[in-house]
Amino acid sequence: MKTSAREDLLEALCILSRDSPDPPTIAALSRHLSKPEDEIRDHLRALQNQGDLHILPGDRIEISAVGSLIGNQVMKKHRVLECFLSDILGMDRGTASEEACILEHDLSDEALERLDQYIARPRKRWRGGNTSRPHPQTLLDFPEGSELKVVSMKCPGGCQRLLDMGILPGERIRLVHTLDNKAMVIHVKGYDVAISPEIASCIYVEHAE
């Protein structure tokens, strides 16, 4: 069987065993991967021969230490790729997840590690090279009247009030007014909110289509 199929299966097993304490069933696995049970059964048998897992009585599957190692690694690759594609490159989260499903099988461990580091501290990584990639833009970078979409927010001391007012990733907002010091009025969910520049600097946005 192909490596990618093996990795997909082990990844799915890891995800399922994390969600519940009992070993996952074949039926649950088939639902998760949306593949027929028979096909999965064949694959499972092959993997049992390789020592990745054991099929227990009652159609439950117990993943072995080796299998779990591989599964978790793939899961991490998926997560990092999905995050990179959606949060940093700005792709739609659903598309990013599908894309990550394909890319995860060919990503080297070193590339994974570097990508992960980059996501954790994007600015620091870019300081050396003079690249054309723009920094993530905040509300401060846009003029009055812009129609924007919130990409992410990082407020020191939490941003509960912003969240409660409906300013959260994915929300469309309009920049109504800005003052000279970039204090601004934004329009969100049908009403106007005034925010200080230091709050605006924590809200990362992009142009809404």
Next chain:
Amino acid sequence: MRLGLIGNPNVGKSLIFHQLTGIGVEVSNYPGTTVDLKKGNLCFKHEKLELVDLPGIYSLEGNSPEEVMVRTFIQEKEAEVLIAVLDATHLERNLYLLLQLTEFGKPLVVVLNMMDEAAKQGIEIDAGKLSAILGVEVIPAAAITGMNVADIIPAALFRARSPSVLVPYDHHIEAAIRSIQQVHPATRLQALQALQGIGTDPEVSALVDALAPEIEDMHRMSVAQIIAGNRHHRAETIAREVSYDKGDVKKNTLDSLLTSRRSGPIILVAVLLSILIAVFLIGSVLEEFLVSIFDMLFISPFLALPLNPLVRQLGLSFLLALQAGLGIAFPFIFTFYLFISILEDSGYLTRAAFLADRAMHRLGMHGQGLIPLILGFGCNVPAIMGIRLLRTRRERVIASFLVSMVPCSARTVIIAGIVAAFMGLPAALSIYGITLGLVILTGLVLSRITPGEQYGMILEMAPLRLPSLKNILTKAWFRIREFLVIAMPLLIVASLILGFLQFAGFFTFFQQYISPWSEAILGLPGYAATALLFGILRKEMALETLVILAGTADLPAVLTMGQIYIFAVVSVLFIPCISTIGVLAKVVGARITLLVSFYTLILGILIGALINLIIV
């Protein structure tokens, strides 16, 4: 039986409360003005009910004082039934809070307020459908016209139910809720709160510390963000199902003019200046009129009575206190509160706060800090109470210094009474100039040296409305009532003590000691320094005492112009009055209160001495 009114700020809760209880309560247009609980009684079919007006909030899971207070109020089961008030024109945002409230499982009725406003904006809402989704009764109402307000109490008493609507959370959150419930007997609500760091059980906290980072890692979002996102999504879905928006809201050109970068600040300065000058002029004229009537009706007849000296002295002190109190309360404070209520109800106050954000940053605060500063011109006491709305301790400390220095109505009386009267308007305005200059300087310095982090402004802009005359009058009346109830008795007692001390000859005794100092440093005679000291009781009493001790109201006969000016400056800057000190201690603690008093004392003497040096 007890009922609680709950809702976002600006949804007309206070107005409904006012109509149900018949007690006039402030109808506020500034988000979060109702920090204190307001209670009122009403009778329904011979049963006595208590209605509690909870402060307007955005969330039940935040950590602002109001939010914590309301959460505790609901959790401690202090009210049997909750009446949730929603704003029909902003249904989605209001549903967010309602969805949080439903998780508490308390019996509810929902009042869909401002239906008239919504209809005007072309929004139609199917209340029946909303009721079916939420599983509780929904009453469409318009508090302004009184539509359906009478239905609220019967519905709350007989038809309140626990809501059936549920928010579906992200499956990781749901899994975390189940994990918490497995190790610890907790309700869904408690588990959700624990995930957001609310609650004190160490076992649960440890589990949350293990679960939360994993979820946050997977979503690259904080747990609070995910939960808020899920709720907003549900609120949005419900709002879309039950409401129909016929057209876009047209852009308000007046609003853009008021908040634009160019015209906004100019309008703001013009509005504030004209209010101050108007209050000053109207106040002076009215006060003179009131005082002379009072003199004619009470004081002159009293002095004509044959009485023993002690009674005469005390009676005179009492009448003078009454005269001074009324002479400030109605002409100055009431006029000022009328203007402020207009600003507040029209929604301009929030715009003013936004425009002032930049300037206020220089002073170490942000836009919201402007409101207590403006209120301070009326009376420092309610202004200091307003400081509680500021979010960080750093801002509250800075604000407590600055607000205590703002020339309040009582200080205006001194400025108007002696400086404007004897030296003219420019000299009076120069005292304002000196004080405001010192306020700004103090702010600049404090913003550098006060420890703590600065947190920015997040302020909902209240919609622009034409304020109703009735609301403005009620609001101004309730503010002035506070002054009459709290300050007037104090004023009278202090005045009686003063009268007695004078009778007992204490002043001559005190003056002997203070005279050399006062003459050397401030160039003022001993009795003026004594008068200043009594300004601590109430500011305007400094003037009253000066007149009594000088033995004449014609001050230029006994003092030089320079002395009058120095007296006014020092009494304006000098230590806040005793009521302000009391409120300060409650809001920012004893240490800061002492610092404020000490600072203003030194500042007053220093500036007085400086002017003395320059003039002499």
